[in-house]
Amino acid sequence: MVSTESIIKDDISSSEYLDSVVIRFAGDSGDGMQLTGGQFTNASAVAGNDLSTFPDFPAEIRAPVGTTFGVSSFQIHFGQKKILTAGDELDVLVAMNPAALMVEKSSLKKGGLIILDTGSFSDRNIKRAGFETNPLDDNTLDGFRLLKIDISGLTMECVKEFGLGKKDSLRCKNLWTLGLVYWMYGRSRKETIDWLEKKFIKVPNIASANVAALNAGHAFGETAEISGDISKYNVPAAKVDPGTYRNISGAEAIAWGLVVGAQKCNLKIFFGSYPITPASPLLHILSNLKSLSVTTFQAEDEIAAICSAIGASYAGSLGITSSSGPGIALKGEAIGLAISTELPLIIVNSQRAGPSTGLPTKTEQSDLFQAVYGRNADAPLVVLSTKSPGNCFEVSIEAVRLAVKFMTPVMLLTDGYLSNSTEPWLIPDIDNIKEFPVSHCSKADGFHPFLRDPETLARNWAIPGTSGMEHRIGGIEKSYDSGHISYDADNHQKMTNARIGKIKGISEFIPMQGFEEGDESDELVVVGWGSTFGPINRAVFNLRNQGYSVAQIHLTYISPFPKNLGNMLRSFKQILVPEMNAGQLVSILRSEYLVPAFGFNKVEGKPFKISEIEEVIIAKMKG
Amino acid sequence: MVSTESIIKDDISSSEYLDSVVIRFAGDSGDGMQLTGGQFTNASAVAGNDLSTFPDFPAEIRAPVGTTFGVSSFQIHFGQKKILTAGDELDVLVAMNPAALMVEKSSLKKGGLIILDTGSFSDRNIKRAGFETNPLDDNTLDGFRLLKIDISGLTMECVKEFGLGKKDSLRCKNLWTLGLVYWMYGRSRKETIDWLEKKFIKVPNIASANVAALNAGHAFGETAEISGDISKYNVPAAKVDPGTYRNISGAEAIAWGLVVGAQKCNLKIFFGSYPITPASPLLHILSNLKSLSVTTFQAEDEIAAICSAIGASYAGSLGITSSSGPGIALKGEAIGLAISTELPLIIVNSQRAGPSTGLPTKTEQSDLFQAVYGRNADAPLVVLSTKSPGNCFEVSIEAVRLAVKFMTPVMLLTDGYLSNSTEPWLIPDIDNIKEFPVSHCSKADGFHPFLRDPETLARNWAIPGTSGMEHRIGGIEKSYDSGHISYDADNHQKMTNARIGKIKGISEFIPMQGFEEGDESDELVVVGWGSTFGPINRAVFNLRNQGYSVAQIHLTYISPFPKNLGNMLRSFKQILVPEMNAGQLVSILRSEYLVPAFGFNKVEGKPFKISEIEEVIIAKMKG
Amino acid sequence: MNVQPEKLKANDFASDQEVRWCPGCGDYAILKALQRTMPDLGVKKEDTVFVSGIGCAARFPYYMSTFGFHTIHGRAPAFATGIKIANPNLDVWVVGGDGDMLSIGGNHLIHVLRRNVNLQLLIFNNEIYGLTKGQYSPTSRIGTRSPSTPSGSLESPISAIQLALGAGARFVARSLDTDQKHLPMVFSRAHKHKGTSLVEIFQNCIVYNDGVFDGFTGKDVSAEKQIKLEDGMPLIYGKERNKGLMLRENSLELISVELGKKYTESDLLVHNEKDRTLANLLASMESPDLPVAVGVIYCDPVDTYDELILDQEKKANKEKPNLKIDDIINSGYTWKV
Amino acid sequence: MNVQPEKLKANDFASDQEVRWCPGCGDYAILKALQRTMPDLGVKKEDTVFVSGIGCAARFPYYMSTFGFHTIHGRAPAFATGIKIANPNLDVWVVGGDGDMLSIGGNHLIHVLRRNVNLQLLIFNNEIYGLTKGQYSPTSRIGTRSPSTPSGSLESPISAIQLALGAGARFVARSLDTDQKHLPMVFSRAHKHKGTSLVEIFQNCIVYNDGVFDGFTGKDVSAEKQIKLEDGMPLIYGKERNKGLMLRENSLELISVELGKKYTESDLLVHNEKDRTLANLLASMESPDLPVAVGVIYCDPVDTYDELILDQEKKANKEKPNLKIDDIINSGYTWKV
Ligand SMILES: Cc1ncc(C[n+]2csc(CCOP(=O)(O)OP(=O)(O)O)c2C)c(N)n1
Ligand SMILES: Cc1ncc(C[n+]2csc(CCOP(=O)(O)OP(=O)(O)O)c2C)c(N)n1
Ligand code: SF4
Numbered sequence A, B: 001m002v003s004t005e006s007i008i009k010d011d012i013s014s015s016e017y018l019d020s021v022v023i024r025f026a027g028d029s030g031d032g033m034q035l036t037g038g039q040f041t042n043a044s045a046v047a048g049n050d051l052s053t054f055p056d057f058p059a060e061i062r063a064p065v066g067t068t069f070g071v072s073s074f075q076i077h078f079g080q081k082k083i084l085t086a087g088d089e090l091d092v093l094v095a096m097n098p099a100a101l102m103v104e105k106s107s108l109k110k111g112g113l114i115i116l117d118t119g120s121f122s123d124r125n126i127k128r129a130g131f132e133t134n135p136l137d138d139n140t141l142d143g144f145r146l147l148k149i150d151i152s153g154l155t156m157e158c159v160k161e162f163g164l165g166k167k168d169s170l171r172c173k174n175l176w177t178l179g180l181v182y183w184m185y186g187r188s189r190k191e192t193i194d195w196l197e198k199k200f201i202k203v204p205n206i207a208s209a210n211v212a213a214l215n216a217g218h219a220f221g222e223t224a225e226i227s228g229d230i231s232k233y234n235v236p237a238a239k240v241d242p243g244t245y246r247n248i249s250g251a252e253a254i255a256w257g258l259v260v261g262a263q264k265c266n267l268k269i270f271f272g273s274y275p276i277t278p279a280s281p282l283l284h285i286l287s288n289l290k291s292l293s294v295t296t297f298q299a300e301d302e303i304a305a306i307c308s309a310i311g312a313s314y315a316g317s318l319g320i321t322s323s324s325g326p327g328i329a330l331k332g333e334a335i336g337l338a339i340s341t342e343l344p345l346i347i348v349n350s351q352r353a354g355p356s357t358g359l360p361t362k363t364e365q366s367d368l369f370q371a372v373y374g375r376n377a378d379a380p381l382v383v384l385s386t387k388s389p390g391n392c393f394e395v396s397i398e399a400v401r402l403a404v405k406f407m408t409p410v411m412l413l414t415d416g417y418l419s420n421s422t423e424p425w426l427i428p429d430i431d432n433i434k435e436f437p438v439s440h441c442s443k444a445d446g447f448h449p450f451l452r453d454p455e456t457l458a459r460n461w462a463i464p465g466t467s468g469m470e471h472r473i474g475g476i477e478k479s480y481d482s483g484h485i486s487y488d489a490d491n492h493q494k495m496t497n498a499r500i501g502k503i504k505g506i507s508e509f510i511p512m513q514g515f516e517e518g519d520e521s522d523e524l525v526v527v528g529w530g531s532t533f534g535p536i537n538r539a540v541f542n543l544r545n546q547g548y549s550v551a552q553i554h555l556t557y558i559s560p561f562p563k564n565l566g567n568m569l570r571s572f573k574q575i576l577v578p579e580m581n582a583g584q585l586v587s588i589l590r591s592e593y594l595v596p597a598f599g600f601n602k603v604e605g606k607p608f609k610i611s612e613i614e615e616v617i618i619a620k621m622k623g
Numbered sequence C, D: 001m002n003v004q005p006e007k008l009k010a011n012d013f014a015s016d017q018e019v020r021w022c023p024g025c026g027d028y029a030i031l032k033a034l035q036r037t038m039p040d041l042g043v044k045k046e047d048t049v050f051v052s053g054i055g056c057a058a059r060f061p062y063y064m065s066t067f068g069f070h071t072i073h074g075r076a077p078a079f080a081t082g083i084k085i086a087n088p089n090l091d092v093w094v095v096g097g098d099g100d101m102l103s104i105g106g107n108h109l110i111h112v113l114r115r116n117v118n119l120q121l122l123i124f125n126n127e128i129y130g131l132t133k134g135q136y137s138p139t140s141r142i143g144t145r146s147p148s149t150p151s152g153s154l155e156s157p158i159s160a161i162q163l164a165l166g167a168g169a170r171f172v173a174r175s176l177d178t179d180q181k182h183l184p185m186v187f188s189r190a191h192k193h194k195g196t197s198l199v200e201i202f203q204n205c206i207v208y209n210d211g212v213f214d215g216f217t218g219k220d221v222s223a224e225k226q227i228k229l230e231d232g233m234p235l236i237y238g239k240e241r242n243k244g245l246m247l248r249e250n251s252l253e254l255i256s257v258e259l260g261k262k263y264t265e266s267d268l269l270v271h272n273e274k275d276r277t278l279a280n281l282l283a284s285m286e287s288p289d290l291p292v293a294v295g296v297i298y299c300d301p302v303d304t305y306d307e308l309i310l311d312q313e314k315k316a317n318k319e320k321p322n323l324k325i326d327d328i329i330n331s332g333y334t335w336k337v
């Protein structure tokens, strides 16, 4: 056996060149696919590729072994160009069992490569997966390239010396597979080995077994045992700005963005939430940041969660709450109170597929209507959306800025896909981010809590504990002039106008809308929001390269819209709005600007493919 | 004193003729103004007038005596023409105390008549009402006609013989006032006397005292003690269809409509609700109808209320829930479940002014967005609106029909104004209303719960208790083909389309939209929904008489819209949408049909005035 | 024709859906126990409805071949109330986890108990949020480390049984997922009770809270650490049946004593299912100082809500036997034109 | 400068807003009693916050010159929790009616009690929904006729105190709107208690439920029909202090006995504020058979949630004293380009 040291640095010179690759690791929930994917992501990052990942969990916590609904997978798209999506089709599928093959085979592109563990193709597993006959023996896999390896057997073999039981030995097979894939793409094993040794520091034989499996898989590639179908590939490093990078998920980016935002205005964070898929990671991440002036509170339900957050804002903290669709629905009444009392509040909505319970682990962007309209009466607030994991960071800071500057709730829309997927992120210098300090009101002279800043229309924020500021607020209409309860007719009109005017007026304080691609001179513009950014951008980019006159606008600010948006849109012959819903932004744009925007809608619980968007654009432009 | 018999029939021949009159009885909460208004309404109905009423309660249960916020009033508009609103301006204000004068004087038209009880104008009461000096002595009431009478004193006097205490004696002053007003308009006292004698059958001296007060007030008018400023008026009977009439409030009409609807499809009603202003009357009315197969359930909160109703629908009843804005917001999540499980359900929303707690006793129509969009994900349902108290009856039956025919939740929008106000209503022959029987599915062969009727797309309704129909449903996405849980991507798209398609398809099963006034050849169309019908219709009618080319469309069906609506709208140069909100229907119309509709919005917690709408139309048509 | 066989078997109550809990989850055992109990209850499949909220436990209805409604998180008791009132003929079971029933659903739970709707409420208490991946729940013990409480939870756990008693419950019982003898007995008792019957079942979540009940459920310790309640019987427990419960002198506190030297059976408290105070004392016993009480802790039936509603409706019908909606509409003040 | 006088007076706690309850409403008396209590608590006005839901009772904050937050129906305990955690310096009072706190708000109530957040919860129990015009509430007695129950309500009323005890409350007390001596004492005790203190106040709604408590609050009957609890003192009551409470022999049930012939003071139970079982027994006493217990029924402090959170935060800060967000962001796997 080759010694570890000598094989760590790989020679990639002799490999076939590739621009980018999409690979998906799929196996049973217990097969460690998320871990495998995570390690491969790091290794690709180190190799300098740009990348995007998409972890895909089963709905069940731990489904019975071998079932299709228990398949867990991790997709990564890496390359030398800017990578914006986790990829339309798979170049490579790693299938650790028949169920994984069953579920994922349709995502593989024609001629794509399947690496599979023949050791798992027992009759029982084949049947459980829903194959009538063994797919390795019939024509199911015609048209794909196949690499059939008894990974189970080879793994058992190579870890024998560490004296593990059968179960623990077999557990190493994901590392064996990873080793092989590392070899294919010339990835360095060093970081993974370090990581394994740290992770299993208390069980050194497990560490060693895993390292041995990794190396054995690699060696398997290195040696001649592989058919001619497979070879080493060279995916060169992407050109990216210099700096320190890390992988970041949307959930991490939001958590950190909120913390930075709160620091920039010198407030403590109170985060009141209730677990729900896929919003929980934000609660989990923030719960670990106690020493950064973050208090997290797992409430008894979503209503208590938002109410506690509003209470905290009232008391002078930055109140934040977070949930997903059904939980956000429960918060509607309380959001109305925050609007009526004009308190800062951030509501993070990690959207998932609906209606009702829907498909909790699947992504969708169908809560835009709920965000903009989902409350009783005329109750406007700020709605922001995020377009990529890294972008979640900036938008979260912006959410804090708007909430405190304008004394308003802000709904921050992300989604299940963004929360879980990752991309490399150039770590910013936090000190360079602009501050926007908050001053709680303490001037008793002529004070009343609903006096407004003439420019922003934000009301005074006076907090308990401040002498002379004692006052009462609530959800009943308040007098514009005194802040006291008022049942006066004209006053209600005035206050309604003030609330609406305040939110509309924010358009004076946000950036003008720009183009992601193209400009007013193009013929068709694709307008998107949220996590569809990647596939739209890539599609537009590709088609522009092919000579199509197509531009792209991607919205961060949805309420209010940037003030130049209407004019921008009116300059186009065609406006296409792709959404992972049945047509929500398109409806708002049509209403707001009376432009004949049309939707392209997909409600399948998963992101658009680049090709899907390309096709629609082409079809539209052809007539 | 004249004997009762001889004065019951009044001679109206000698009176001044009037087309219609608006009168408002205003006094302290304890002054019995609602009762007075109610009796005057009946008397006017008997006299054959068409009419419309608007009771206006204070927000407080029983505010301290003499305060402006404790003023309770009742407005009635009656006439010989079709009466559609409670009237823009008052012809006559009855002010039982200074506070009532303070609050209501601005509603009186120039030269209008004020009848006031000088006995209540003590210094204390004058100050409490917020007058600096006695308004009877300064120029506050310049420009109005004044009838100052010591009603308190005269009442005390005329009931002396019945031996009541001071408090009880004074309580009769509303009847005295009513007697005077009856005289003015030549109303019959008989029905009121009958009613008093029945109501106070156990306390005959109170009955006699009240009757005496009524007669004394009347006699006061009859005798010469009144200044030349006031005389008898003759408001002739309106021309209306023959039949038996009664006054009906919106709340009664909805309750009875729902009961009739349920009978027409042979279902029992389960009504789950939680008290909230102004929705509670529906709960109260239905709670008295136990013997009509109506079960009412006051739940612990709005969420339990709707969940219990959905449960009842699941078990085969007609589940109904009801609330107002903030309570409807709480139901959003559960509405999503009803949509996902495609169960019939009726949600009655008695809208009130918001946001948040807002102005609970004031009216508004600002929950349209909430009705159409206020839930997570793409979750379409049927939205209907009601335009007048009587119309609530028909629309409620229609709500039941659509809910059971299409297996869908229906949101029925009414508002505080409609719920409480009344109008004369030609009692329909219930037997003539068409049946729409429901059959719960019991065919086991090939059964699955989400099999759809090919025409309506409604799913099977199989209920517990039916052998062979055992099945499981829930809020997770269901397979189109088997009804079982399905995480399949294409299936989710198919089901989303089916849910949306079902609701859209209902437009094939509802009447075409018609015009209330005018037609496509007009220049401007006024489009409304809900309780604005009256003022809009009157305004359009008046202006058409003045030669303006203006038409009216009033919507009952908002989701889906009638299928001819788009074409209707597109034929107009201008589309005006008056709403008691900040612009909700107008936004949906613009989005749906890309027509340049513009809003006229009033958010003052009270209905439009006819004149306000006339002015906008005229302004728009002048350019 | 769809003739039902004389007596159904446990299997007849299994639906055609693949059970999707984690392998080794305690929910399997509860499912099995209930499927085994059902045939003995004498209720037709078509008259049986399982209602649940959201959570691992709440998946339960899918696995029963009866009617089932998987609703939304925390609200199952409210749905069940509507179902039962709409059709009192139905046999209604509500199933939920500790989060579903005691966190978001706590209010509906106490109100269904207070109303005493005739249905069975089963709480699968694993002291954790299973479905959302392991956050602490309202029944988690102080110091529970979970994704949302990385340094340990701070709140005192809620006791389902004590809360239910405080809310006015008329039947509360407890059992364990693995006790396949005891569990069916408790289910049968719950079913037999007219009114809302609450059953708390300690259930092992093998993934997120494995072994949390081992202290009193382990085979080796169960006899010493549990007391199985039987109405009218002295409160004895222990493998050798040599321990018992009595009141500490001059106090209202339970203590465990050894039988033999100082105390004999006659010194012990006798279980009385109708004694609410005793029920509270028994429910609050905690391992390791005192045995954990399982079995029927309290059972004292009163009129059920659904019956009372029916009575009121019958009375209303009797008072106005042929009332029609026309009568209502034509009542009050009318006039002819 | 806004120098506060040494000691404030009751009047200093009255806001400038006109009080808008019905004339004769019991809420006035409670307001007065609390305004009279406040100066003695030694808390600054600006550090005091009144939080309420919706209802007549919930108007309370408007009439206090402190900070006040009139929120939404039923959720006041949740808002208060956020306020207290965000600033543990504040003295937080929650006020609500029986509907607000026990119907829609029941869940938040039990969870704030369980968490033991250091604040005072006042329930104005008038056994009716006042603000919405008189529907029955969860505390209304069986048979209550109301607009929503024209033939009488059917549900057993919930007991605020028993529910609270079931939820794990550490302080529960009871008083009456009209008892202007007792009420301030109870308020002071509630304030002094560290943790969530629940006070139920019987409050007369003169408009919709007038006289519902007359059976034990009327001047003529109060001494015979109420027992005022005092810690460590025997449970004696009666105008002549000739009645007392003891356990029925061989049972866990309270009975009232006459002192003199058969029984003397030493036979009576002694009130022990730390005895949860006794608390439950006392809380469940109902007129006319037993006296209604008023005063501090249970008081047994443990760590408060807000303190524990602070401790945990302090510990975290100590463990990682100068942690910055940059450290977090740069932790884990990073690489340079
Ligand atoms: C309104 C809403 N909030 C939150 C969730 C997420 N959620 C689903 S189940 C659950 C708790 C699960 O715990 P438990 O009820 O104890 O059941 P278990 O999974 O442990 O059996 C939560 C928080 C949801 N589905 N809906
Ligand atoms: C979400 C919501 N539901 C219902 C209401 C209507 N509502 C206001 S107060 C109240 C109950 C009042 O009763 P209680 O809490 O006992 O207070 P009281 O008026 O008797 O003091 C109700 C049902 C509301 N304001 N908001
Ligand atoms: S997560 Fe726990 S409770 Fe849920 S299925 Fe798995 S083992 Fe059972």
Ligand code: SF4
Residues within 6 Å of the ligand: B061, B062, D020, D021, D022, D024, D025, D026, D027, D056, D057, D126, D130, D131, D204, D205, D206, D207, D208
């Ligand atoms: S309705 Fe009752 S509780 Fe409300 S203010 Fe009036 S008397 Fe008081």
Ligand SMILES: [Mg+2]
Residues within 6 Å of the ligand: C097, C098, C099, C124, C125, C126, C127, C128, C129, C130, C137
């Ligand atoms: Mg659980």
Ligand SMILES: [Mg+2]
Residues within 6 Å of the ligand: D097, D098, D099, D124, D125, D126, D127, D128, D129, D130, D137
């Ligand atoms: Mg009350």
